[in-house]
Amino acid sequence: MAACGSLECLRTYDSSKVIRFQSLKYACMKWIFHIFVGAYVGYTLIIDRRYQEKDNVISSIHTKVKGVAQTDERIWDTAEYTMPMQAIDSFFVITNVIMTENQLQRRCPEYPIAKAICSSDKSCEKGSVDHQSNGIQTGRCVNYNATIKTCEVMAWCPVESQKGAPVPAVLKSSEDFTVLIKNNIHFPKFNYTTQNIPLNFNTSCTFNKITSPLCPIFRLGDILQAANENFSEVAVEGGIIGIEINWDCSLDKWFYYCSPKYDFRRLDDKTTSKYPGFNFRFAKYYKLPNGEEQRTLFKVYGIRFDVLVFGTAGKFDIIELVTYIGSMISYFGLAVFVIDSYISCCSCCKSPVKEYHFRKKYETVLNPRQVMYVSYVDEPHVTLITKHLKTSLQHTKGDSVESHPEKFSDAVNCCTNNSDRDPVTEEPEEMYPLQKRRQKASSPDRPAWCCCGKCQLTEKRHEQLCCRRKEGKCITTSPLFERLVLSRDNLKDALLYKEPLLDLNSTNVNDKLRHCAFKQYIHWRFGSFDLEHRTVIPSCCRWKIRDTYPKADGKYTGFKTT
Template sequence: MARTWGNIFFSLLDYKTEKFVIAKNKKVGVLFRLFQLGVIGYLIGWVFLWKKGYQETEEAIQSSVITKLKGVDLTNSSQFGLQLWGAEDYVIPPQGERIFFVVTNYIVTPNQRLGYCPEVRDRGCWTMHFIVVYSGVKTGRCINDTGTCEIHAWCPVEHGQAPSEPLLSKAENFTIFVKNFIKFPKFSFSKSNVLPTANKTYLKTCRYDKDHHPYCPIFLVRDVINWTGYSFQDLAKKGGSVGVGIEWNCDLDKDESQCNPEYSFTRLDSSINSQNSVTSGYNFRFARYYNDAAGQTYRNLFKVYGIWFDILVNGKAGRFSIIPTVINIGSGLALMGAGVFVCDMILLYMMSKSSFYRETKFETQIKPTASALKTHSPERKPQGTVSFRTQHATEKQKNISPVSTLKTQRKQ
């Protein structure tokens, strides 16, 4: 037992070195070359050309977006008559932020003042039982004349439904000017989507078009919605949410003029199969307050429907660096080694002559003895002497008997 453990221990001290064997096997040879070509093609085509594996990249883009809308529309309602809507009226907030709302439809409840008024039917109108409802607070008093509960709220309460047609129907012709400033801090690279041009009237007349004006930063509301797969009428009545994507993919090994944005458009609040869902659409309420001559505070309550725009900026920049280049080349060489391993397994264990290849490849050598070293070392001979074997071979080639040759040498 001790001897067995000793053998195991001493076997750990054995050193293994590679032995190269040239196997004249065309099947394995073709397979190995195909594997090498595949690795080289992957490394050059996919890693370096397509994925630009020789570049150091950065995706932590710093971005600032400023928006400006232009356009007017005229509405005619029973409460207010003719009313002109400018950008200061239909854009919320008006500061020109990355996220903004454009009013397309609305319900207005004019001349509300704080007081007591009827709300809902008298079911649940308990005396002195205050219950908060969306319009105000129930007082607990029943109003028999109207069959409703009394509430403390801004009166009269909101009523009515959104018009079947959007009141701001000309909103589809409004323009959106998007200014986007980006920076990749790792490379100290900055740029804007407003390209420099010597034509001073270009930005006043151009409209974004993917084919003819791909770098114009001015968009028509109608076009933006159409590019999402919907129409203006689909969103204008009950509202919706639209995302405008700005994608920066910059190869900084090329000229700066080659780094330009690409735009994309999508509807965020609904899919095509659920456009009538309760999750689609967008609206909210706001009020405008004023005082009459007697100092009484009134307000006009607006429930507005419209389109919520969200400008989404993403980007990636890359520049040549020796570190990722060396790492990717090393990965390719490692894959080459995997090919050697696979072909070895096939040759040594899966071929019909695998046992022959194994015997040829794997060989165990013990520590050589002194006699073995002497046998394998060349004999040192004095200068000017020739061994009998060498001379015998030479004379034999000349058809001369070695005995006669020796006799001749003795006579001399």
């Protein structure tokens, strides 16, 4: 962006510069990339509904399990095999059980675990408790059976047997049990509420992904089958199954839908060897006729079903649409990046296309404080000096940056039409042919770096510059220099061309004419005012202009290196 004042910036518009390459190959690359990006933008806009404002679901769950099972000893109904919820939005179904009946608080032998086996009373510590024991040791070693002695404990006797879960599971028929899941959801941003119970709900339906995908009644065996699990195997030691309900809703009137999608997966690690499955203990207590308390201990295995609800709802929003389109437009700019990277990195190192592309696209801007531009009358190019001067500027080598552009613009030509002579065609030998005409120095005091004999001594290295690279006639002796640079009438016309109402009768008119002459010379020899502040005018030309339009106090600033 060009520099401008605060008020001027408000009245200007800056546009980016574009370089156009006439290449079928790169054009095809661009359009292929644009088509790909356009297809992606259209796909995400429609399929992902990026034009909608989104909101997350708030949910509540209510479940009812139904079914009856029979074992050798009893009938198990809903009150028997379902337990109070172990966590939020979950339910538990008993599939296997170990019962220890008729327990009373007594003294009895401990179950023969490693730390409880003893040979005498010395092996038992009174008051000792182990985290695997069923009670508190009394200090006695008693017979557990005819072959094993264990430490006596004060506990609920007889103590629980630590044998494994029964195989097959006691309630293996529970796979035919069904559960009704009632799910109420709410999207607060849109004040929208609904549930998973259809309006035409058939209470005899059972969920099936193909035939009844919206039925909220699920058979437990089907749930485990959908989770890629075998119900009979899981029922032995239990497990945790996730029931996922996903609500993906569009609340737009022209494209409304809001229905749940169900999915199932196992949540616990079935490969672990320590504490596999899912189990816990509970007891049922009774009072005997004599007032003594008795209980039945249950160690139950089963499946915990966790209901997990996810969902988002969307509704058309013009701000979301504009924001998305605006962000996607920037993706089209990647085509330029990809093609430029291909040209820069994938093309041959010496490819003409690569070099041409680099010259056209990139412009190197050096630090202005380290840059000086020089033009010699006997060389057809501008020389760039970026080195720190260790000798005179005349003898410092630089780089050729560009050929001379067209000399003198229309603005200058319009100021020189008062002459009947053609400054370009008349006496052509006064310009470039000067390099063929050699002459000796006109003064014994001529500086060593001077090739034209018109330069003046100076200690500043950056001002030690001649108009020529080789011996020859000075450019200040050319009629063109007189007409284009020193002519008072032409300089006044140039000043008035820029400022028509400028007062040329003021006391400082020489300063204006001198500065204008410097600019005329730069425009003539360098072809552009873009280099105005970093071009060095040869000593001979500089002093010729100063002598023609002197400063009142005779003190001149000169070229500034910093």
